[in-house]
Amino acid sequence: MAAGFRIDALAEAVGRRAAGRLVATVHGNASRVITAVAPLGTADGGDLSFLANRAYRAAAAATHAGALVLAPGQGSALFGDRADTPTLIECANPYAWFAFAAQLLAAADAPSPGLAPGAHVAADATVDGSSRVDAGAVIEAGATVGPRCWIGSGSVVGAGVRIGADSRLHPRAVVLAGCILGARVIVHSGAVIGADGFGFAPLDGRWIKIPQTGRVLIGDDVEIGANTTIDRGAMGDTVIEDGVKLDNLIQVGHNCRIGEHSVLAGCVGIAGSASIGKGCQIGGAAMIAGHLSIADQTLIGPGTLVSRTIGEAGHYTGFFPLMKHGDWERNAAALRHLQELRTRVRALEAQLKRGDAEGR
Amino acid sequence: MAAGFRIDALAEAVGRRAAGRLVATVHGNASRVITAVAPLGTADGGDLSFLANRAYRAAAAATHAGALVLAPGQGSALFGDRADTPTLIECANPYAWFAFAAQLLAAADAPSPGLAPGAHVAADATVDGSSRVDAGAVIEAGATVGPRCWIGSGSVVGAGVRIGADSRLHPRAVVLAGCILGARVIVHSGAVIGADGFGFAPLDGRWIKIPQTGRVLIGDDVEIGANTTIDRGAMGDTVIEDGVKLDNLIQVGHNCRIGEHSVLAGCVGIAGSASIGKGCQIGGAAMIAGHLSIADQTLIGPGTLVSRTIGEAGHYTGFFPLMKHGDWERNAAALRHLQELRTRVRALEAQLKRGDAEGR
């Protein structure tokens, strides 16, 4: 566990890390030492907690946290004249302030550099002396690992891979030959970057493999979830731009591009050569067909299949609503004849129109 | 292969393992030796087979198995006066009896304890002397592995992890720092327990990582499928209660809770902070949205998206029914205008009602 931060020092460090994008003011005892984060209900005097959602106001009013970050002006209403009020940190975006503070508290736990016994590093691979490689990890020929990286137990860094500064491969992540990762990239356990794309030429009812000779290029500040797979390009490259966040068990096909700062929830699948814009948010288990594009800032609901290009930003959805099973059976049966039902309604409309005409 | 069991000894051992929950009676030669299980059609005299579904009665009547477990009173109808009848084990729940018997036959293959060459165990980790650690496995600092465990080739047990007695990590399973597993837990290959949850604070169109400081807590008798991922909690813990069975390629988000003895089929996704009750059955590829709860004993159909809390147990479903592609195109096109169709039907109803009124 970290030695922790005085609240005033923590506020200063958060300000630096946020590079001026967050302003905060501290009210109360700024010399308290904070060593960890905790939820409102279980926090004690050494903990930082946060209030970002009004639904948790009662829990905030009762918290025993040493420090609480919240929106400006909320403290007095919450605590009135309670004697043991937490030190209050007021910020217009308390959740982002909390995120930076939690990062600083966690960073104090960073490991010591060096190659663990049982790490396999090829003779001509380059690992910066400030980086750490754990047991069972393999760094193949010609790979380069930048400064302050952490290559976890049993990870594989393929031949010729380049990994930028301050990146982390969690245990058993795999980055295959020739792929390039930027700085501050996090790859979670079991993720596979650079497997072959799914490309075959049909011939007489068989499938002839197209060797996949492209790479995966990953920008800075990208996070890739556990057991997620990103295939290398068939000839060109698959590209994940800066700041993209991918959750677990996502499949990204060959030659896809995902625009900067897009976030994709778990179990999403993206077929080959799809292009997702910047700042998109894709719900869990959504599926994106191949060879299409999605406009910047688009929201896709969970469980939705995107089967055509989306040229206009907006919020798109398409999943069958949940029903009691018996209702589902009846409605699904009716859905099989929906077009026919539409035709019957048209016939009724025509009949009534005729009837009206005759009646007059 | 095991030396096997005499049928009478096997019956006694199953009775002990079932702890009184199963009563069985043996008819015929109880001294035969059984060494394996096999399907009805291929079993021979050293094999145990079972009949639990009436659809397989003909296959049972023709089996050459040495022993057959089936419901009470079925034997005479099946075999009449056949000379080479299998030894019959009658039990009200023949499938459960078979399961316990198969476990006993398989357990005879358990490996010898010890650390294989090429196993990496941190100096301050504790591995019980009755456990086995295979080549390429990594046990990190401060981890504890209980008695009679088997840590497969290339698995990773993270710093401070605790694993209870008789548990098994199959090759290349990963349990990350601080997570806790109960007794008799089985983790299949490629599963990742304790990767970071997907938590970010938005700031000016970017996503600021919230360090995930919680754990995954797993009860007793839990089974976790190949390449399944269970994320650690953001601050509190993700909890998998006793007896839960997860199939392959399932995603469990941070701070979820899955109630005891629930079973989830393959490819299910559960977003963060969802709470699934006890004794639930979730069909394959179902998706559960975040921050909701599902009542105990609920059944969810395959491919169903659960987008709201289910407060009442029952059977719920929601997937688009399979159609010939041309029918799908027509019905899907009509579905895009379903609400409009409903409005037109209302208009027809109103018009006819008016017409009736005028007609009288």
Added chain:
Amino acid sequence: MAAGFRIDALAEAVGRRAAGRLVATVHGNASRVITAVAPLGTADGGDLSFLANRAYRAAAAATHAGALVLAPGQGSALFGDRADTPTLIECANPYAWFAFAAQLLAAADAPSPGLAPGAHVAADATVDGSSRVDAGAVIEAGATVGPRCWIGSGSVVGAGVRIGADSRLHPRAVVLAGCILGARVIVHSGAVIGADGFGFAPLDGRWIKIPQTGRVLIGDDVEIGANTTIDRGAMGDTVIEDGVKLDNLIQVGHNCRIGEHSVLAGCVGIAGSASIGKGCQIGGAAMIAGHLSIADQTLIGPGTLVSRTIGEAGHYTGFFPLMKHGDWERNAAALRHLQELRTRVRALEAQLKRGDAEGR
């Protein structure tokens, strides 16, 4: 990078590899040396490119590739009297010709055989002397690896596994005990072959594990994607026939059979004991329920749940179409009452029919 092929030698080698199934004629300079493949837009004089889709004719006309494979008779229309025309290889199936050529160019990069330092091979395992085993890989007791295989870093070959000639396990692939792979099989990183199937007997609200004692049998020329899982049979075997291609993150349940030369796109799930015919094409994220069969040559659309046997080949689909979120909300709400709407339309029809009858 390979030394490359003269175009005439490459054409001859492709002809041999295609075993007479492809006829091609070379026009222009057949002595140029080709070392790699590249897309039309970035290819230079040492590269081979292809034109298989008329949409790319303009790009082909402007390419600087050294060699271009295309359909017979297209060259003159594309290049007219351009001075620096690529050498043209005319073939009725240019994409398949390109695939074989790309394989030959890639094969020249094959690694040297041998056991890398840090490879763990059990004393009684057999690895052919022409095969390569990389660092951190584990070959368990009694396994057999055939000639010219490549077992990647951190892979696991379980006890008693047999792997045929010219097969490749990419880094961190897992093949578990007793499974059998044919020749020229490619297993991508993170794939798990032979984990336990999901089989439990219910007893008093708990789930009793059925030990899974079958195997996975994989034919020749099969490719298995990254993080895909194929479970071993419960008692019999799970079978993947020759020439099957599985993309990433696919789940194949116990005792399934997939017929030869079928292709399955990413994120597909197949429940236990399903049987998929030969030459089928299954779209991404489709889900196949258990204990059913699908006819040879069937096409299943993406995101489609197959809940019943398909006895007749054809193209089947079933996913909810994409809509703007507001439209989805309205149409999904109407879908909950679709059967009722059908009843109301029937009532209107009956009423009008009566009205007509009365009116006459």
